[in-house]
Amino acid sequence: MDVSRRGFLKLSGLSIAAFATGLGFDPAVAEAKGYALKLEGTKKIPGLCHFCAGGCGTLSYVKEGKLVHLEGDPDHPTNEGALCPKGASLLSVAYSPNRLTKPKRRAPGSDKWEDISWEEALDRVAKKTKEVRDASWKAADEVVDAKTGLKKMLTVNRAEGIAFLGSAEVDNEESYLFTKFCRLIGTPYHEHQARV
Ligand code: SF4
Numbered sequence: 625m626d627v628s629r630r631g632f633l634k635l636s637g638l639s640i641a642a643f644a645t646g647l648g649f650d651p652a653v654a655e656a657k658g659y660a661l662k663l664e665g666t667k668k669i670p671g672l673c674h675f676c677a678g679g680c681g682t683l684s685y686v687k688e689g690k691l692v693h694l695e696g697d698p699d700h701p702t703n704e705g706a707l708c709p710k711g712a713s714l715l716s717v718a719y720s721p722n723r724l725t726k727p728k729r730r731a732p733g734s735d736k737w738e739d740i741s742w743e744e745a746l747d748r749v750a751k752k753t754k755e756v757r758d759a760s761w762k763a764a765d766e767v768v769d770a771k772t773g774l775k776k777m778l779t780v781n782r783a784e785g786i787a788f789l790g791s792a793e794v795d796n797e798e799s800y801l802f803t804k805f806c807r808l809i810g811t812p813y814h815e816h817q818a819r820v
Contacts, residue, residue, distance in 0.1 A: 663693060670697055673711040676792045678702060680711050691718050753786065757809055760785025787813035
């Protein structure tokens, strides 16, 4: 008998289930018990995956201040309990040893990143923003007058060298502040990474 790889896996699963049932052992019950045991003593916190604009609902289970389990919220209308690989990786992201917790800088010509303080990072960003804003500032632009058809200069006051890209990690309040910031520095170019 020729058995495909998929067919072999199905047959193996059925054999194991039949064997377990024959021993009076129901895998579904064992799984449910294991699940309940795993979540014992945890606090369930509903939330949202922040990776994209889908806004899938999550359930986080926290024990002694640590996130111990995370899954899709079955009652959420968007995802009905499912999570894509990004959403399903949230638990790993929270405790990954590779997660960046400090700002880093790679100096010109260097081949490595170095930790810098938040003060230094903020100072550098502010200084660079001012430099680029000054260098790319456009006070007036030439337009064609709709009535006369003649060219004329119009005051625009915009920083053409700066663009601002938002993120799905940004909430409503932060988006509001970012928009204010863009208006303040004079860039008309602000966009969102995850809008639908
Ligand atoms: S990244 Fe995936 S899980 Fe997260 S909101 Fe988007 S679709 Fe949902």
